[in-house]
Amino acid sequence: MKNFWHNLALSILKYRLSYLSAVIVLAIFMTIMAAKTQVSSELPKILPKSDERFQLYESFKKRFGEDGSVMVIGVETDKMFQLAFFQQWQDLATEIKAVKGIKTVVFAGNIPRVEKDDSLKRFITKNLITQRATSQIEVDSVKAKLDKLPFYKGFIINEAGNVHLMMITFDQSAINDKSRVEAVKKIKLIAQNFEEKEKTELHLSGMPFIRTEMTAQITNELGVFLILAIVVTSLILLVFFRNIKVMLVALAVVLIGIVSALGIIVLFGFKISIISGLIPPLVVVIGVPNAIFIVNKYHEEYAAHGDQQLALKVTIEKIGQTLVLSNLTTAIGFGVFAFTGSIFLMEFGIVAAINVMLTYAVSLILIPIMFSYLAPPSRKNTSRLESGRIAKFLIGIDRWVNHRRTVIYLVILTIIGISVYGTSKIKSIGYIVDDLTKDNPIYTDLKFIEKNFKGIMPFEVAIDTYEAGRVMNSPELFTKIKRMEKEFAKYPEFTKPVSLVTAAKFIYQAYRGGDPKYFVLPGIDELAKLKEYNSSLTGKQNLAKGFIDSTKRYTRVSFQIADCGTVRTNEIIRELQPKIDTIFNYNAETNEFYKKGDKRGYDAEITGNSVIYAWQNDYLQGNLVESTLQAIFLICIIMALLFRSWKMVFISTLPSLIPLLITAGLMGFFDIHLKYSTILIFSIAFGISSDGTIYFLTRYKDELLNKNRTIKEAITETILNTGVSMFYTAIVLFTGFFIFTASTFKGTQSLGILISITLLMAMICNLVLLPAFLMTLNKRESKKLLQ
DSSP, X not given: OHHHHHHHXXXXXXXXXXXXXXXXXXXXXXXXXXXXXXXXXXXXXXXXXXXHHHHHHHHHHHHHOOSOOEEEEEEEOSOTTSHHHHHHHHHHHHHHHTSTTEEEEEOTTTOEEEEEETTTTEEEEEESOSSOOOSHHHHHHHHHHHHTOGGGBTTTBOTTSOEEEEEEEEOHXXXXXXXXXXXXXXXXXXXXXXXXXXXXXXXXXXXXXXXXXXXXXXXXXXXXXXXXXXXXXXXXXXXHHOOHHHHXXXXXXXXXXXXXXXXXXXXXXXXXXXXXXXXXXXXXXXXHHHHHHHXXXXXXXXXXXXXXXXXXXXXXXXXXXXXXXXXXXXXXXXXXXXXXXXXXXXXXHHHHHHHHHHHHHHHHHHHHHHHHHSOOOOHHHHXXXXXXXXXXXXXXXXXXXHHOHHHHHHHHHHHHHHHHHHHTTOOBOOOTTTTBOTTOHHHHHHHHHHHHHSOOEEEEEEEEOSSTTTTTTOHHHHHHHHHHHHHHTTOTTBOOOBSHHHHHHHHHHHHTTSOGGGOSOOOHHHHHHHGGGOSSOBSSSOTTTTSBOTTSSEEEEEEEEOXXXXXXXXXXXXXXXXXXXXXXXXXXXXXXXXXXXXXXXXXXXXXXXXXHHHHHHHHHHHHHHHHHHHHHHHHHHHHHHHHOOHHHHHHHHHXXXXXXXXXXXXXXXXXXXXXXXXXTHHHHHHHHHHHXXXXXXXXXXXXXXXXXXXXHHHHHHHHHHHHHHHHHHHHHHHHHHHGGGXXXXXXXXXXXXXXXXXXXXXXXIIIIIHHHHHHHSOHHHHHHHHO
């Protein structure tokens, strides 16, 4: 292996033009690929394809379409049924309906009602008004008809009667396509024009709107973070090295890393998601430390003997070995997500891991070659390694390690105890919009809708009757659905249900002459009478359409639920699913419970957009433990191969684990929840934290074994020399991740703060605790462990 690095160093410097050309070709190719990147418009698929809950939801969508396809516009006004305002509300609906990708627009004026046609012996659906109102009499007529339709109270109009909803349904072909984004933009513009004209505030919400707006905000922020990361790290490099050439060389490396990240996304056929969009800024933050270690080693070697070519060769040999291991541990921190089974996390893990190693290779080739064409470093460039505040700081650490180890251990144990307590207070809970600040329009509009209409998040019950045609030929099914709906009504989080029972109520009300008191599910005898009128409704708005599949084997019951959090949603699911099973599969007369597949019963399962979101958060929590343990295990194997001693594995792993524990404790104390935006912290931070351990131990091994120093001398030399690079690296990593605190999303802010703190703690542990451990060992044991 030693010969490999020696030969590689000679090859890079001897054939530097060929290597440089290869890097330039790579950069051009990746830039061309990066130009083809696309942003994903689909909901993140976090659950693995093999998950039964995921399969149930996908089957549901194939039969009934996307459940989160309705956008709403709410307005609080007492003027709705005044001619002038009603006309403008109608015009707003007409203008939105004309937007490409919009299927239907329903509001107080065009809601469907059922009428009985005695001559044709059938029911038909008609809108309350079919043309633009031209008189107050027409508007009054609409209001009078609406008052006789109790279903719409709390659905289109709130209970107080002063807040109205316009419900906009997207085409299924547009809901997961970029055309949804364009449609939402146009609707926002139309709504803004209405607000200016009517001097009235509109509240926009619904899953299509929330998804589009949050994705747009996140995408815009990632571009800002990328620029900030480049600017901030460049300035730090300039301050540290006081050499614009060093800054430009490092900048060239990270720019190649950025376009390579985007190019790899395209080459794998992926699209940029909310999480993979973080990779370019991360490349900047993670790529710069490579440059710092290479430049510092080059300056150190040149200062020792003044031979530029020898300094570059030794730098490639020594730092090449160290950086390949440190970058490998970082890649593992990302790469473990590729084995979760989740497409969403797999794409992130694959691209990030490959890009970390690719950026390392570019750094090792490009930086020495670029410096080989430049003048050797001046005395000013190399003197900073031996003087200044950083040197004084490191000398102070060396004193503590040599004379205050007992204090160090006591402090660490105290911090561990406090962190363990804080960790016990962590909660795993997520909300659809909890990453938003309280004054964000997306958040405030959602809360306005929830206040007046309970919720807009889809919550579905999918029912399989086991036989084609059984949905319409089984009166008991209607009774069971009604019983189930009564159970749901006990929970204040749910809106009114929409189902076949709803359609049957509308029909029966029409059959009884439109009297609101007959908006009820009729008995079996009454249902039989309705068959004379052909209970399959006709008209442009068939009430049963969308609630029965083409084979009439499957049906659905649709609710909307408030954004009450994943903990409460899971609690509701656990309470309701057994009740649903009992309603649809328990025979009280025979005291028999039908098993799944028994055609005497039904298979009724809870699913839907909000349900999947809650399940995904639980899955991510389990994945956090799994992926972090995988990262720890794999990095321990690397340490074991490097040092061939499990005692050394323990010594090298502990300084990287303690920062994670501190971070978990902070999350508990400051009530930062586990969710998809914060769940990535631990395995990523552990991978990066392990870099410092490898930097320190490889230098310490070299000082102790190859230069035959005493333990004290080897520790001191390692702290004073490698410590400079570790300090620079920690500042770059801390600042680079800290820029995410500028986000308007609380989850991204937490990600930035927590990883920054973790990496800062990791530097302290690697510079203080790790050498303290090594000093505690005697020289004979140290040499034995390291050899």
